[in-house]
Amino acid sequence: MAAQTKGPGGKQPTINDVAALAGVSKKTVSRVINRSEFLTEKTRAAVEKAIEQLGFVPNPQARALAFRRNFLIALLHDNPNAQTVLNFQRGVLDAIKDSDLALLVRPVDRGSDKLLDDVRTFLEKQRPIGAMLLPPISENDDLAALCEDLGVRYVRIGSAPLDDAKHCISSNDREVVAEAVRGLIALGHRRIGFVRGPVGFRSAAEREKGFLEALAEAGLTLPAELNAPGNYRYTAGIEAGEALLSRADPPTAIFCSNDEMAAGVMSVAHSKGIKVPGELSIIGFDDSPTATHIWPALSTVRWPIREMGIRAAQTLVPDFLSPGAKADDEGNVLPSTLVERQSVAAPPGR
Amino acid sequence: MAAQTKGPGGKQPTINDVAALAGVSKKTVSRVINRSEFLTEKTRAAVEKAIEQLGFVPNPQARALAFRRNFLIALLHDNPNAQTVLNFQRGVLDAIKDSDLALLVRPVDRGSDKLLDDVRTFLEKQRPIGAMLLPPISENDDLAALCEDLGVRYVRIGSAPLDDAKHCISSNDREVVAEAVRGLIALGHRRIGFVRGPVGFRSAAEREKGFLEALAEAGLTLPAELNAPGNYRYTAGIEAGEALLSRADPPTAIFCSNDEMAAGVMSVAHSKGIKVPGELSIIGFDDSPTATHIWPALSTVRWPIREMGIRAAQTLVPDFLSPGAKADDEGNVLPSTLVERQSVAAPPGR
DNA sequence: GGCATGCTGGACACCGGTATCAATAATTGC
DNA sequence: GCAATTATTGATACCGGTGTCCAGCATGCC
Numbered sequence: 001m002a003a004q005t006k007g008p009g010g011k012q013p014t015i016n017d018v019a020a021l022a023g024v025s026k027k028t029v030s031r032v033i034n035r036s037e038f039l040t041e042k043t044r045a046a047v048e049k050a051i052e053q054l055g056f057v058p059n060p061q062a063r064a065l066a067f068r069r070n071f072l073i074a075l076l077h078d079n080p081n082a083q084t085v086l087n088f089q090r091g092v093l094d095a096i097k098d099s100d101l102a103l104l105v106r107p108v109d110r111g112s113d114k115l116l117d118d119v120r121t122f123l124e125k126q127r128p129i130g131a132m133l134l135p136p137i138s139e140n141d142d143l144a145a146l147c148e149d150l151g152v153r154y155v156r157i158g159s160a161p162l163d164d165a166k167h168c169i170s171s172n173d174r175e176v177v178a179e180a181v182r183g184l185i186a187l188g189h190r191r192i193g194f195v196r197g198p199v200g201f202r203s204a205a206e207r208e209k210g211f212l213e214a215l216a217e218a219g220l221t222l223p224a225e226l227n228a229p230g231n232y233r234y235t236a237g238i239e240a241g242e243a244l245l246s247r248a249d250p251p252t253a254i255f256c257s258n259d260e261m262a263a264g265v266m267s268v269a270h271s272k273g274i275k276v277p278g279e280l281s282i283i284g285f286d287d288s289p290t291a292t293h294i295w296p297a298l299s300t301v302r303w304p305i306r307e308m309g310i311r312a313a314q315t316l317v318p319d320f321l322s323p324g325a326k327a328d329d330e331g332n333v334l335p336s337t338l339v340e341r342q343s344v345a346a347p348p349g350r
Numbered sequence: 351m352a353a354q355t356k357g358p359g360g361k362q363p364t365i366n367d368v369a370a371l372a373g374v375s376k377k378t379v380s381r382v383i384n385r386s387e388f389l390t391e392k393t394r395a396a397v398e399k400a401i402e403q404l405g406f407v408p409n410p411q412a413r414a415l416a417f418r419r420n421f422l423i424a425l426l427h428d429n430p431n432a433q434t435v436l437n438f439q440r441g442v443l444d445a446i447k448d449s450d451l452a453l454l455v456r457p458v459d460r461g462s463d464k465l466l467d468d469v470r471t472f473l474e475k476q477r478p479i480g481a482m483l484l485p486p487i488s489e490n491d492d493l494a495a496l497c498e499d500l501g502v503r504y505v506r507i508g509s510a511p512l513d514d515a516k517h518c519i520s521s522n523d524r525e526v527v528a529e530a531v532r533g534l535i536a537l538g539h540r541r542i543g544f545v546r547g548p549v550g551f552r553s554a555a556e557r558e559k560g561f562l563e564a565l566a567e568a569g570l571t572l573p574a575e576l577n578a579p580g581n582y583r584y585t586a587g588i589e590a591g592e593a594l595l596s597r598a599d600p601p602t603a604i605f606c607s608n609d610e611m612a613a614g615v616m617s618v619a620h621s622k623g624i625k626v627p628g629e630l631s632i633i634g635f636d637d638s639p640t641a642t643h644i645w646p647a648l649s650t651v652r653w654p655i656r657e658m659g660i661r662a663a664q665t666l667v668p669d670f671l672s673p674g675a676k677a678d679d680e681g682n683v684l685p686s687t688l689v690e691r692q693s694v695a696a697p698p699g700r
Numbered sequence: 701g702g703c704a705t706g707c708t709g710g711a712c713a714c715c716g717g718t719a720t721c722a723a724t725a726a727t728t729g730c
Numbered sequence: 731g732c733a734a735t736t737a738t739t740g741a742t743a744c745c746g747g748t749g750t751c752c753a754g755c756a757t758g759c760c
Contacts, residue, residue, distance in 0.1 A: 012474070012477070014745090014746055014747085015746060015747060016746080016747095024709075024710085025709065025710045025711075026710090026746085026747080026748095027709075027710065027711085027712095027748075027749090028708090028709055028710075029747095030747065030748060030749095031708095031709085031748095033747090034748085038707065038708060038709085039707095039708075039709085040707090040708070040709090043708080043709080055474075057471075057474040057475055058746085058747070059415070059477070059745090059746055059747065060475060060476065060477075060747095061411045061412075061414035061415045061420055061745090061746080061747090062411075062415050062715090062745070062746035062747035062748090063746080063747055063748080064411035064715095064747090065409070065411045065412050065415055065714095065715050065716065065717085065745090065746080065747070065748090066714080066715055066746075066747045066748040066749080067715085067747085067748070068715065068748095070411050082432035082433040082435070082436040082437075082639075083432040083433075085432070085436060086432040086435060086436070086457075087432075089455065089457065090457060093456075093457060102454060102475075102476060103454070103455065104452060104453070104454060104455075105439065105453065105454075105455045107436075107439065107440060107443060121407075124362070124405075124407040125407055125410060125452075126410060126452060127362070127409070127410070127411075234642060234643055260639075260643065263643035263644070263645075264643075266645060267643075267645040267646075267647075270645045270646075271645070289432075289610075289639075289640060290639060290640060290643045292584060293584055293610060293613040293614075293640045293643065293644060294613070294643055294644050294645070295613075295616060295617040295620045295621070295644070295645075296617075296620075297617075364715090364716055364717085365716060365717060366716080366717095374739075374740085375739065375740045375741075376716085376717080376718095376740090377718080377719085377739075377740060377741085378738090378739060378740075379717095380717070380718060380719095381738095381739090383717090384718085387737095388737060388738055388739090389737095389738070389739090390737090390738070390739095393738080393739080408716080408717070409715085409716055409717065410717095411715090411716080411717090412715070412716035412717035412718090412745090413716080413717055413718080414717090414745095415715090415716080415717070415718090415744095415745050415746065415747085416716080416717045416718040416719085416744080416745055417717085417718065417745085418718090418745065701760105702759105702760090703758105703759085703760090704757105704758090704759080704760100705756105705757080705758080705759095706755105706756090706757085706758100707754105707755085707756085707757100708753100708754085708755085708756100709752105709753090709754085709755105710751105710752090710753080710754100711750105711751095711752090711753095712749105712750090712751095712752105713748105713749090713750085713751105714747105714748085714749080714750100715746105715747090715748085715749100716745105717744105717745090718743105718744085718745080719742105719743085719744080719745100720741105720742090720743085720744100721740105721741095721742095721743105722739105722740090722741085722742105723738105723739080723740075723741095724737100724738080724739075724740090725736100725737080725738070725739085726735100726736080726737070726738085727734100727735080727736070727737080728733105728734080728735070728736085729732105729733090729734080729735090730731105730732095730733095730734105
């Protein structure tokens with residue numbers, strides 16, 4: 001007698017339909033859905049059969065309302081590197097796959113003076129359980145404060161710890177950059193150029209620190225004329241390449257703070273007839289698709305971005321994930337790795 | 351006397367709080383929120399003042415429940431080209447910015463035999479108003495049928511109309527490819543190679559059609575030995591490049607069905623010492639970041655992907671967007687454009 | 701056999717909005 | 731000036747779940 005409209009275009013069955021079919025109350029069905037204890041095996045089986053039969057799927061909006069919290073997490077980003085965002089997204093989705101959570105993606109404009117208002121409106125409207133901040137906006141302390149204020153959990157993804165461990169997933173970029181540069185020095189490079197990232201970016205600062213560290217260890221310094229400004233864009237790489245490679249005494253190797261700029265430097269080298277890696281070694285950072293698509297393929301640093309996505313989810317919402325509720329304090333620094341391709345060799349004289 | 355817990359960590363004010371403060375019923379507040387007519391200017395002002403004062407933001411879950419539909423649209427994709435996905439996403443978000451809608455992004459695995467089940471589960475669980483299918487999964491008729499079945503609106507993004515206009519946003523890829531190839535012929539190229547896309551992809555077939563069309567117009571044909579298989583990946587470009595450029599009679603130009611494969615062909619040319627564009631012209635498709643990052647910069651076809659995102663939103667949920675409720679039948683074919691860069695020139699002999 | 705105890709499962713209120721429909725206020729016609 | 735008409739508002743049920751709290755029943759104990 002229960003109206004069980006089903007099938008194409010029809011209404012979705014509700015918990016009441018299930019309860020009626022199984023001959024129990026809706027609360028009992030609710031218990032089954034939420035895996036409550038205190039249930040006879042018999043009752044559980046009956047309810048599960050009814051659920052199966054009706055193809056019942058709980059309405060997430062209703063659950064959200066009743067639970068007084070929804071099951072959304074937000075990913076906020078303003079990243080020029082699409083692959084990074086998507087890989088991170090994949091990691092997060094891998095982590096929440098078997099949970100009730102869904103992911104809301106929100107690109108923002110870090111340049112806008114309404115950034116904070118935008119994010120506030122978004123968070124107030126959607127009320128996600130938590131938010132993930134990808135670099136570079138993860139470096140914005142006001143955003144973190146805003147989340148705190150609104151009672152929204154958050155994690156910040158960064159190149160170095162920015163906050164206490166429970167709010168921060170990072171990688172050891174500085175160390176790996178240093179390792180890469182040590183490699184150049186070991187090959188015999190002495191005049192090594194550097195293309196910086198944008199001013200005020202933590203990631204840029206970390207890469208620079210690693211670079212200078214390695215030079216210092218070898219008793220080398222970075223002459224001002226080999227230190228080029230940059231902003232992570234291809235065109236900045238072009239400009240830096242022009243500046244560094246037009247000199248009478250060009251560097252024999254250049255470390256670029258990301259792959260796009262490295263591609264720019266590489267283009268300049270090609271157009272000037274400078275052989276890479278024979279006459280010039282180049283190293284980038286990110287391991288973006290560009291790194292493998294340019295010729296010769298770029299040696300670079302691979303950021304464990306997908307793993308960071310997984311870890312970010314585990315840190316943000318451990319209570320919603322089944323087993324991997326890891327919360328080990330220091331586990332939130334993940335290792336970047338050096339990827340050696342064809343853009344590095346010994347300098348000409350050796 | 352009304353309890354207005356506000357501020358950090360406090361509860362969000364509800365419609366009841368607003369009603370109490372404004373001295374009206376909750377239904378009236380609801381009317382204000384939903385811009386109902388039949389409201390005195392005075393009442394509206396009073397309610398709006400209370401909303402403002404309390405910083406009230408309606409709970410989307412509660413609205414979704416009461417409206418019997420949520421305000422989510424889903425973006426389903428399995429796209430190797432991250433930039434495309436992100437640009438499309440931007441377009442959609444631009445379009446829905448001032449609406450109540452939110453965007454749920456869902457990567458899927460087109461290779462999985464559980465694809466349909468995955469998508470079904472996702473749609474049943476989240477119950478979005480509509481779904482957007484990006485290529486290549488947009489070509490999957492079963493997915494479209496599934497949406498239909500579940501009563502979820504959908505639009506398919508493709509290289510050519512796949513369905514009736516109200517379900518399909520496409521671009522005129524065939525024509526633009528033909529235009530590009532005509533350009534090569536006009537420059538004097540006669541032996542033009544082709545690197546195909548993956549078998550069974552509509553996008554690949556369209557590009558091939560355009561290519562052959564232009565050849566036919568000029569009375570040319572594509573010799574089997576210049577027709578290389580591909581799968582849109584860089585490595586396929588490498589293989590195709592090896593096959594085509596190792597011949598005694600190599601082509602003087604190669605059209606590649608996407609940029610990544612073009613980058614592969616370009617790498618092979620570089621490593622064989624073949625000058626691009628002096629000895630070999632190359633054209634790609636997509637205008638991905640790779641196209642500008644490689645050297646020389648790649649001539650390619652730009653897909654109006656962001657505009658397609660906007661149009662997709664307008665087609666999918668015109669009733670939720672304010673003015674741009676365009677539904678003109680034939681307006682859903684958007685123009686791709688040829689982007690001329692430095693990888694094309696006249697063939698050696700001319 | 702009667703009673704305390706521990707499990708189960710149900711009745712009912714509630715989450716924060718919207719729909720229905722009747723009640724009330726404002727306007728109009730004559 | 732009064733009834734008829736129309737514009738505006740409110741009372742109450744309801745959307746589809748969950749929490750609270752209590753009742754019913756089987757069991758163990760004396």
